[in-house]
Amino acid sequence: MSKFINYLKESYTELTKKVTWPTWTKLQSSAMLVLVATIILAVVVFAMDFAFQKLMEAIYSLSL
Numbered sequence: 001m002s003k004f005i006n007y008l009k010e011s012y013t014e015l016t017k018k019v020t021w022p023t024w025t026k027l028q029s030s031a032m033l034v035l036v037a038t039i040i041l042a043v044v045v046f047a048m049d050f051a052f053q054k055l056m057e058a059i060y061s062l063s064l
Helices: 002-018 024-063
Strands: none
Touching: none
């Protein structure tokens, strides 16, 4: 049990004294970057899905 308590104390010390947390401005810019990247990726996946759907519709219409 003492090892676990020591681990918690060391973790707290590391998180409060040794870790450099980002500023609010850096955090906001990082969040915006993630948001933009997610939107771009969603548009790319949508375009691929749409193109594949049209391709499959074209292939299926040939066999009828």
